[in-house]
Every structure is written in C-alpha cells, then in structure tokens.
Amino acid sequence: MSLKKIIHMMNERGEGDIEVNDSLKRSVRESLGTQKKSWHKTVPFGALAGAMVVMAFFISIDSSISPQDDWVFDQEEDTDDMMYGALGSTGGAGSAGLGSMMDAFSNFAAPEAVRTSFDAEESIGFAVGGANDIQTFRDNIAEGYLPNPSALTYEGLFYEYFFDTGKQEECSELFCASYVQTASEDPISGEVDHYLSVGLNSGITEADFERLPLNLIVVMDISGSMGSSFSDYYYDQAVLDTWEKDAVDEYYENVIKSKMEVANEAVVDLMGHLNDDDRFGVVLYDDDAYLAKPMKLVSSTDMDSVADHVMEIVDSGGTNMEAGMSMASQMFDDLSGFELEGYENRIIFVTDAMPNAGDTSEDGLLGMVEGNAEKSVYTSFIGVGVDFQTDLIESITKVRGANYYAVHTPVDFRERMDEQFDFMVTPLVFDLSLSFDSENISIAQVYGSPDADRATGELMYVNTLFPSASAGGEVRGGVVLLKLDGAQIGEDIDLTVSYENRYGEEFIQTDSVTIVDGGSDSSGVAKAVLLARYADLLLNWLIDTNQEVSVPAVTADDGIAIPSQWLLGEWEQTSTTLTVSDDYKELFGIFEEYMKDQISVLADEELNQEIDLLQTLQQAAGVSYGDDGLDGDDWLY
Amino acid sequence: MKIDQKRAAFEAHYDELFDLVYKFVAYRIPNRVDAEDVVANTVEKAYRKIRQFDPARGELRQWISGIARNEVTAHWRSSRPVVSLDQLGPIEDLSPPMDGRISDEIMVEHLMENLPAEAKALLTMRYVDDLTYREIARCIHKRPAAVRKWFSRMHKRLQIQLNKVYES
Numbered sequence: 095m096s097l098k099k100i101i102h103m104m105n106e107r108g109e110g111d112i113e114v115n116d117s118l119k120r121s122v123r124e125s126l127g128t129q130k131k132s133w134h135k136t137v138p139f140g141a142l143a144g145a146m147v148v149m150a151f152f153i154s155i156d157s158s159i160s161p162q163d164d165w166v167f168d169q170e171e172d173t174d175d176m177m178y179g180a181l182g183s184t185g186g187a188g189s190a191g192l193g194s195m196m197d198a199f200s201n202f203a204a205p206e207a208v209r210t211s212f213d214a215e216e217s218i219g220f221a222v223g224g225a226n227d228i229q230t231f232r233d234n235i236a237e238g239y240l241p242n243p244s245a246l247t248y249e250g251l252f253y254e255y256f257f258d259t260g261k262q263e264e265c266s267e268l269f270c271a272s273y274v275q276t277a278s279e280d281p282i283s284g285e286v287d288h289y290l291s292v293g294l295n296s297g298i299t300e301a302d303f304e305r306l307p308l309n310l311i312v313v314m315d316i317s318g319s320m321g322s323s324f325s326d327y328y329y330d331q332a333v334l335d336t337w338e339k340d341a342v343d344e345y346y347e348n349v350i351k352s353k354m355e356v357a358n359e360a361v362v363d364l365m366g367h368l369n370d371d372d373r374f375g376v377v378l379y380d381d382d383a384y385l386a387k388p389m390k391l392v393s394s395t396d397m398d399s400v401a402d403h404v405m406e407i408v409d410s411g412g413t414n415m416e417a418g419m420s421m422a423s424q425m426f427d428d429l430s431g432f433e434l435e436g437y438e439n440r441i442i443f444v445t446d447a448m449p450n451a452g453d454t455s456e457d458g459l460l461g462m463v464e465g466n467a468e469k470s471v472y473t474s475f476i477g478v479g480v481d482f483q484t485d486l487i488e489s490i491t492k493v494r495g496a497n498y499y500a501v502h503t504p505v506d507f508r509e510r511m512d513e514q515f516d517f518m519v520t521p522l523v524f525d526l527s528l529s530f531d532s533e534n535i536s537i538a539q540v541y542g543s544p545d546a547d548r549a550t551g552e553l554m555y556v557n558t559l560f561p562s563a564s565a566g567g568e569v570r571g572g573v574v575l576l577k578l579d580g581a582q583i584g585e586d587i588d589l590t591v592s593y594e595n596r597y598g599e600e601f602i603q604t605d606s607v608t609i610v611d612g613g614s615d616s617s618g619v620a621k622a623v624l625l626a627r628y629a630d631l632l633l634n635w636l637i638d639t640n641q642e643v644s645v646p647a648v649t650a651d652d653g654i655a656i657p658s659q660w661l662l663g664e665w666e667q668t669s670t671t672l673t674v675s676d677d678y679k680e681l682f683g684i685f686e687e688y689m690k691d692q693i694s695v696l697a698d699e700e701l702n703q704e705i706d707l708l709q710t711l712q713q714a715a716g717v718s719y720g721d722d723g724l725d726g727d728d729w730l731y
Numbered sequence: 732m733k734i735d736q737k738r739a740a741f742e743a744h745y746d747e748l749f750d751l752v753y754k755f756v757a758y759r760i761p762n763r764v765d766a767e768d769v770v771a772n773t774v775e776k777a778y779r780k781i782r783q784f785d786p787a788r789g790e791l792r793q794w795i796s797g798i799a800r801n802e803v804t805a806h807w808r809s810s811r812p813v814v815s816l817d818q819l820g821p822i823e824d825l826s827p828p829m830d831g832r833i834s835d836e837i838m839v840e841h842l843m844e845n846l847p848a849e850a851k852a853l854l855t856m857r858y859v860d861d862l863t864y865r866e867i868a869r870c871i872h873k874r875p876a877a878v879r880k881w882f883s884r885m886h887k888r889l890q891i892q893l894n895k896v897y898e899s
Contacts, residue, residue, distance in 0.1 A: 101858040109754040115767060119749045122771050126745075126778050301863045370805070398780055505787075 163399035167378060167386035217265060218303055219569025220294035220523060221562035224491050224544030225250030226514070226571075229500035230482045232703075235710055240670040243636040243657075245484040248541040251629050253571035255700060256564075258618035259293025260573075269523050269559065270295040271591045273607045276614040277581075278623050281688035282681065283653030288581035289626075290607065291619040292528060292574045292591075294559060303561060305516040308372040308438045311389060311425055312361055313418040314407065315445035317380045320354040320478070321409035351504075353479040354409045357444045359504040360476055362401045364442065367515040368392045373433070375425055376404070379418030380411025389425055415445065419462045426471045439471040440519045447475070447483035460490050467494040474518060476501060492544045495521045495558050513563055523559035524594045531588035534580040535609070539656045541575040541626040559593075568618070575622040577656070583611045617696050624692045628704060631685055633657040635678045635711075646677045674714045682708045737781045744791060749774055751792055752799045759803045759855055761848035773802045800860055807870030850885070857882060 225247040234241035260274035272293035277286050361376075368374055374397075375389030387400060422441045426434070463473045472495030475487045482500055491498045497518060501507040511518075530537070530552040543556045554576060562570045587609070592602045613620065634647040634657050647655045674682070686708045693701045732740075741748070753770050760766040777795045784794050846854075856862045856870065864882065868875040 101854050109758045112754045112757045114750050114753045118767055118771065119746070119753075122749065122774050123745060125771075125775065302865065304863060304865045398783065401783075 161394055161396040162390075163396040163403075164390060165376075165387050165400055165403040167376075167384050167403070217296055217299055217564065219259060219562045219564050219572040220269065220296055220559040221253055221569070221571030222249050222294075222543050222545075222556050222574065223495065223497045223521065223558035223560060225488065226253045226497055226499045226518075227502075228254065229502045230477060230484055232707065233500075233502060235672065235707060238672045238714075240639060240672050241636065242484050243633055243640065244488040245482075246629060246632055246636065247488060247544065248575075248626060248629050249544055249571065251625050252542040252573065252622065253562075255621060255625065255698070256566075256568035256570050257291075257293075257572045257621055258568050258616050259295050260291060260614075260616040260618055261293055261295045261567075265295045265297040267297050267601070268595055269526070269593055269601070270297065271528070271589075271603060271605070273589060273605060274614050274616040274619040275607050275610055276616075276619045276623065277610065277612055278620075280653035281627070281685060282648060283650060285653050287623075287653075288578040288609065289619060289623050290576045290578060290587075291616070291622050292554070292576065293618065294562075294569065294572045294574065296522075296561065298561065300564075303516070305520045306436060306438045308368065308440065308519055309389065309426070309429065309434065310364075310368065310372060310519070311375045311377060311422040311441050312364065313377045313379065313422045313441055313443045313445075314357060314361060314386075314404075315380075315413060315415070315418070315443075315447075315478075316354065316378045316407055316409050317411055317413035318409055319413060319446055319481075320357060321352050322479070323352060352409070353446055354407065356501055356504055357476075357478045358405050358407055360478070360501050360507050361404050361444055363504070363508045363511055364515065365397055365401055365404075367511060368397070373437075374400075375422075376400070377418055377421045377425070378407065379414055379421070380409075381414050381417075382411075383414070383417035383421035385421065385425075389429070413445075415443070415447070416458050416462070418443070419459055423462055423466055423471070426466065426469070434470070438519050439469075440474060441466065441471065442474045442476060444476045444478065446479045446481060447477060447486050459486075460493065463490055463493045463496060467496070470495075472496060472519075472521060474498060476507075488544075492557065494524060497558075497560065517561045517563070521558045521560050522596060524557070524596070526556040526559060526591065526593040528554040528589060528591045531590070532585065534582055534585065535587055536579045537576050538579040539577040539626075541577070541622065541629070542571070543574050573618055573622050575619070575626050577626070578609075581609045583609055585609045617698075620692065621696050621698065621701075624689065624696070624701075627654050628685065628689065630654045630657055631681060635674070635681075638678075639673065639675070646675070646681065648678075648681055672711075672714045674711050674716065676716055679712045679716065682712050686712075732786050734782050737784050737786075738778075740791060741778060741781055741784075748777075748791060748795050752777075752795060755796060755799045756803055759852050759860075760806060761852060765806065769799075769802050769806050773799045776802070803860075804862070804866070804870060853881070854885070 226249075228246050228250040231241045231245035231250075234245065259272050261270070261272045263270075272295055274291045274293070275289070276291075277288050279286055365374070370391070370393035372392045373389050374387070374392055374395060375385075376387035378384045378386045386403070387395075419441070426439060426441075466473065473490075473493070474496065475491060475498035477484070477487060477498060477500040487498050490496065499507075499510065499514075499518070532552070536552060537554060540554055543554070545555050545557045554574065556574060562572060564570070564572070585608070587607050589605045589607060590602060591605075592600060594600050631648060631654050634655060637643075637657055638646055647657070649655075686705060689701065689705060689708070693699075693705070749770075752773050756770045756773065757763065757766045760769060773795070777798050780798075784791065788794075853867065853871075856867050857864075862870070864878045865875045868878045871878070
C-alpha cells in the first residue's frame with residue numbers, strides 16, 4: 095500500500111471520528127434562513143422609522159461583506175461619457191513578494207529532494223506561444239466550410255498532442271533542449287527526409303510551479319457579429335436578408351448559442367481561475383471602447399455580481415478592436431510600478447476578430463500588442479465562432495508573450511482552462527535560438543513554432559515558451575521539428591541554444607548530434623514528423639483550393655511539398671463550401687493508410703481524430719480545378 | 732436546474748452537507764474554534780453562491796468540498812503562524828504494535844495515534860488536498876525549503892516505519 099493511500103485512509107478514519115457540533119449546525123441553518131429573506135426581497139422604503147430599521151439591517155449585513163460590485167457599464171445608457179473617463183482606479187496596493195517566485199523561475203538547480211522524493215512530481219515541459227489548437231480549422235471542416243489556411247498552424251496542431259521529448263538526462267535548469275534525429279520516407283514519393291526534433295524540457299516540477307499574481311484585463315468584443323450563431327458565418331447575413339421573415343425566425347430558433355453567449359461563459363470561466371491577490375478589470379468594445387469594470391484586487395471585488403453582469407452582456411455596433419486594446423493598454427499604463435512588478439500582466443482579448451471600424455490594419459493592433467509586450471504586458475486571444483478570423487490573430491500572436499486559443503464549446507473551453515490557465519498567463523523563456531555549425535546541413539522548414547518564418551539556413555528562433563503539462567514523461571506540444579536539407583549520414587552537427595529568462599538573463603547550452611540512417615526509438619520525433627506531413631498536405635490542399643491551382647502541389651515525384659506562403663485576406667469573411675478535388679481525395683486516402691500504420695506504432699489513440707478528419711474530407715463534395723463550381727475570391731473588402 | 736431548485740436541493744441535504752464540511756474542516760484545522768468559524772463561513776458562502784453550482788460538473792457534495800478546501804486554505808494564509816515545523820518532528824515511537832501480520836486498518840490507526848494533529852493536517856494538505864509545497868508554505872507562513880525539508884524527513888520516517896510493519 096502506498097504512502098499516499100495510507101494517508102488517505104488516515105484522513106477518512108480521522109474525519110469519521112470527528113463529532114459534529116449540532117448546536118453550530120442549527121445556528122448556521124437559522125442564519126441561512128435569515129439571509130435568504132434579505133437577499134431576495136426588495137428593500138422597502140417608507141416611513142422614516144421603517145427606513146432607519148432597514149438601514150440598520152443593511153449596515154450590519156454590509157459590514158460583513160467587503161467585496162464590492164464595481165461594474166460600471168450599462169448597455170442601456172448612452173456610452174459616450176463612459177469612454178476613457180473612468181480610468182485610473184486600480185484599488186489595492188498589492189502585496190505579492192518576488193522572492194519565492196524568483197527562486198522557482200530563474201535558472202536554478204532543482205533541489206535533489208524535489209526530483210527524487212515522489213514519482214508524481216515529474217517535471218513539466220515547455221510549449222511555444224502562438225496558436226494553442228487548430229479548433230477553428232476542425233470546426234469549419236465539421237460544419238462543411240472550407241477553412242482559412244491560417245486556421246491550421248503547426249504549433250496549434252502540435253499543442254493538441256503529447257510528445258516524448260527525447261530527454262536523456264534530468265533537467266536541472268529552467269530550460270533544457272534535447273535532440274533526436276531521424277530519417278523517414280515520404281509516404282507519397284518514397285523519398286527519405288531527414289528531421290531533427292528539439293525537445294522543450296524544464297527543470298520545474300508540477301509541485302514547484304505556481305504562477306505569479308496576475309494583473310488581468312479582459313477585453314470583450316460586443317460587436318454585432320458576436321450576436322450570430324457560434325456555428326455560422328456572420329457575414330452570410332446577406333443571404334438571410336433575402337429570406338421570408340418566417341424562415342429567418344425559424345432559422346434563429348434553431349440556433350443553439352450566439353458567440354456572445356459563448357464568450358460570456360468563457361469569461362466567467364476565466365474569472366474562476368483568479369486568486370484573491372490577482373487584479374481584474376473588464377473593457378468592452380464595439381465601435382468604441384467602454385470601461386465595464388475598473389482593475390481591482392479580486393479580494394475586494396464581488397466576483398459573483400461581476401459574473402452576473404458579464405452573463406448579461408449583449409452584442410451591438412461595429413468592431414473596433416483598436417479602441418478596446420487602446421483602453422486596456424491605458425489601464426496598464428496607469429498602474430504604478432509597484433503594482434506591475436512581481437505580477438504577470440496580461441490582456442485577454444475575447445473576440446471573433448473581424449474588425450471593421452477604427453484602424454483595421456494588422457499593423458495598428460500589432461503595434462499596440464508589441465508596445466505592451468515591451469513593457470511585459472502580454473496578450474492572449476480567445477477566438478469565438480467558426481468564422482474566427484485566424485489570419486489576423488495568427489499574425490499578431492507571433493509577438494513576444496502572445497498566444498491564442500479557440501473556444502470549441504463552453505464545456506471544452508472550461509476543461510482546457512482547468513489544465514492550462516496558469517500556463518497560459520506565465521511565459522517563462524524568451525528569445526530561444528538554436529544555431530547549427532555544419533558545412534552541408536541547413537534548415538528547410540521549422541514545424542511547431544509561430545516564428546518559423548524567422549528561421550534562416552542555420553538558425554531556428556522561438557519567441558516565447560510557456561510551461562506545458564506533462565504526462566507519463568511526455569509533454570503537451572513539447573517539441574519543435576526541423577526538416578533538414580543536405581543531411582549526410584555520419585555527419586556531426588554542433589548545436590548551440592541560447593535563451594533569456596523572464597528577467598532578461600541569457601543562458602547558453604551546447605550539444606552535438608550525429609546524422610543517422612533510419613528511424614529513431616523516440617516516439618516524439620516520429621509523431622512530430624507524422625503531424626508535420628499531415629499539416630503540410632492539408633495546407634497544400636487549402637492553398638491550392640483557395641488559389642484555384644489546377645495541379646496539386648503534392649505529387650508522386652515531389653512528395654508532400656513544403657506549402658508556399660499565402661496572402662492574408664481582409665478580416666470580414668463569408669463562408670466557402672467545403673470542396674475537395676479528386677486529386678486530393680486520392681492523396682488523403684494514401685495518407686490515411688500511412689497515418690493508420692503510424693498510429694499503431696505510436697499507440698496514441700488521440701490521433702484517430704485525424705483519421706476521422708481525413709475521411710470527412712474524402713467524403714466532401716468533389717470539384718475539379720478550373721470548374722465553375724469552385725468558389726472564387728471570398729474576401730469582401 | 733433553476734436557482735430555486737438548486738436552493739431547494741441544498742436545503743434538503745443541509746444536514747449531510749454540513750456534516751461533510753464540518754469533518755473536512757475540523758480534520759484540517761486542529762483548533763476547534765477556528766475550525767467552526769471556517770465551517771460556518773463555508774456553509775454560508777456555499778448557500779449564497781448556490782447560483783454557481785453546476786449539476787453537470789458534479790454533485791453538491793463535490794462542489795461544497797471545493798469551497799471548503801478554499802476556505803481552509805484562506806484560513807491558513809490569513810491566520811498567524813501556529814505550526815512550528817521543528818516541534819513537529821521527530822515522530823514518536825512508531826515501532827510495530829504487534830508481531831506478525833498487521834491489517835491496514837490497525838496500521839493506519841497506529842500511525843494516527845503517534846502523529847500530532849498539526850502533522851496530520853500537513854500530510855492531509857499534501858497528500859489528500861494535493862497542495863504544493865509552496866502553497867503549504869504560504870499557508871503556514873514558512874519558507875518552501877523548510878516545508879520540503881520537513882516532508883522529506885517525514886516521508887523517509889513513515890516509509891521506514893511502514894517497511895518495518897510490512898516486513899514484520
């Protein structure tokens with residue numbers, strides 16, 4: 095019997111022996127009866143004597159309830175006088191010290207006792223920033239829409255899976271890279287490709303990890319597009335306008351939840367992860383930005399009442415993301431250094447990301463996100479709806495400390511936040527770069543990093559690493575994969591990795607790897623190669639379909655080619671019906687067989703969702719390139 | 732479930748829920764006066780926040796246990812230090828109480844008799860409530876390193892003792 099089980103038994107036995115104080119039980123029951131009456135009855139106003147009694151009663155209640163409902167937004171009122179005017183109230187000086195967290199998050203040698211005492215205390219790992227899922231891509235396929243190519247990111251796909259990082263030794267520092275090299279045949283062409291996986295390990299144990307107190311501003315999109323169904327494209331409204339009224343009413347009756355309702359629930363879920371020593375504020379925006387709740391300590395906020403207000407938010411107006419971000423940035427600027435230091439500082443944007451007012455350029459929002467990041471105020475985007483504009487967000491979340499998630503369902507989002515909220519707000523490693531010293535080998539492609547386009551022939555760059563959950567020695571999203579050009583069997587590569595911790599201190603590690611002929615024992619690199627090829631195939635299909643290319647980029651001669659860059663569209667988008675050409679249906683069939691073989695070797699049943707997706711695509715409506723049936727350019731602007 | 736239904740469910744199971752909270756809290760906070768304050772706060776808070784109870788996520792018992800756990804943690808953090816780690820160890824004689832095979836029940840009872848109430852509370856925080864060393868350290872106003880050290884000592888002693896019991 096394990097020690098843990100014994101202590102559980104002691105606990106059960108110990109609790110069982112305790113005698114309950116029945117007198118206390120009765121008195122608490124009586125007090126509940128009193129409270130029930132006072133909470134649910136309207137306060138009577140009448141004669142002076144009566145009013146005095148009421149006041150005395152409420153004074154006694156209020157004296158025991160210090161948290162305040164400081165929600166200031168009223169959607170019924172004219173909002174002009176609320177814009178920007180009520181900023182600056184932050185409440186509470188905050189008292190979190192830096193000392194203990196400095197110990198945990200600086201480059202450290204983990205105490206021996208921590209690493210060896212308990213099996214349950216395995217180290218957590220790291221994952222890159224940027225996208226944390228490909229949920230928008232999956233939802234579009236499931237709903238019969240053709241996704242944007244930007245909805246499918248390598249890092250988002252990787253983050254949905256756990257990887258063996260190939261770690262050979264215990265990591266005793268903040269970050270440790272591990273390397274596994276492998277050779278693998280392309281399933282379409284049969285040509286051998288060489289890959290190197292970079293495992294993202296840390297010396298932090300689950301027990302050691304605790305996020306700093308958090309200054310958090312949630313910026314909520316309340317624009318008109320948020321009122322459409324979670325599973326519809328808002329800008330398909332033009333089609334609805336041509337319908338008879340009865341048909342439109344029937345359509346809306348069948349709508350399950352609006353994006354606004356889903357967003358409200360998501361924000362209330364986020365609020366559930368805040369601690370008493372966190373600060374929390376809310377900004378809403380449509381055409382303009384409105385302060386809904388000043389930033390105050392959670393301990394001095396009536397969070398239940400604020401949650402009720404959030405659940406009552408309804409959609410209206412245009413979409414001026416810049417205004418929302420500007421107000422949130424201003425609120426952080428108004429915090430004193432004392433209030434910022436020793437805190438995680440983060441803005442969480444909850445949106446469908448379809449700006450149509452203010453500065454809608456990528457640069458306008460990007461500039462503010464970058465400016466905030468320089469002040470260690472980082473940004474997360476929570477995407478809502480199948481028409482979540484991934485083009486815009488994918489480009490912005492390449493900024494230091496940024497990341498994004500998509501809400502699939504409220505329940506799914508809640509479960510993910512239970513595991514990932516603390517990690518999501520705690521970037522720990524910055525400016526990770528890996529350089530090669532090799533005469534012949536160069537990097538052909540980087541998979542699993544939003545900064546892949548910043549890679550050069552001998553250098554890989556990752557902007558930010560966030561802590562990531564581990565299970566059974568595997569880390570969620572715990573690898574970055576490099577496809578190598580010019581690899582020669584037996585050649586040694588000298589690798590140098592450098593990174594900064596959150597305090598700007600730089601660290602350097604060196605290692606070497608020998609190019610081998612054949613596969614690796616590590617399941618991590620094999621899974622990464624499988625997923626990278628899968629993503630490449632899907633991206634080639636999406637780009638070819640979007641660009642109406644007549645010959646698929648993936649051929650028996652060239653294999654699964656590295657996808658070309660695609661042009662970003664403007665932000666408002668309409669749906670395009672899912673279509674798959676016969677050529678790609680055949681390719682998906684070949685890849686399905688390859689993936690099934692790999693799944694049996696990797697023993698990861700989660701991968702079966704990709705088999706389902708490939709089968710869905712093979713059953714989708716067919717089209718030959720050049721047919722009139724293929725939708726053309728679908729950008730509105 | 733509407734809020735009135737939630738409130739009715741709470742009231743119908745009041746006795747059971749109160750007992751659950753009372754035993755949960757009293758085992759973790761050895762001082763009876765402090766524990767009863769926390770019990771009252773927990774039950775009152777749960778009733779006040781009954782709107783947040785979501786039957787889809789679990790039963791009332793699970794929900795109120797979560798609130799109780801948070802209240803216990805908040806109590807530890809806000810109270811003055813009452814635990815002296817140095818005075819908690821070493822554990823008194825934990826040699827097997829009898830020769831030959833020993834049932835799990837008797838062994839657990841024996842261990843409990845020899846552990847101070849504060850030690851039981853700390854072990855419960857760590858192994859039942861799954862608090863991290865850092866969280867426990869914040870609760871009892873000690874340095875994380877001191878807590879780790881105490882657990883390391885306690886772990887070894889309990890393990891040695893249990894091995895002896897099993898070997899016998």
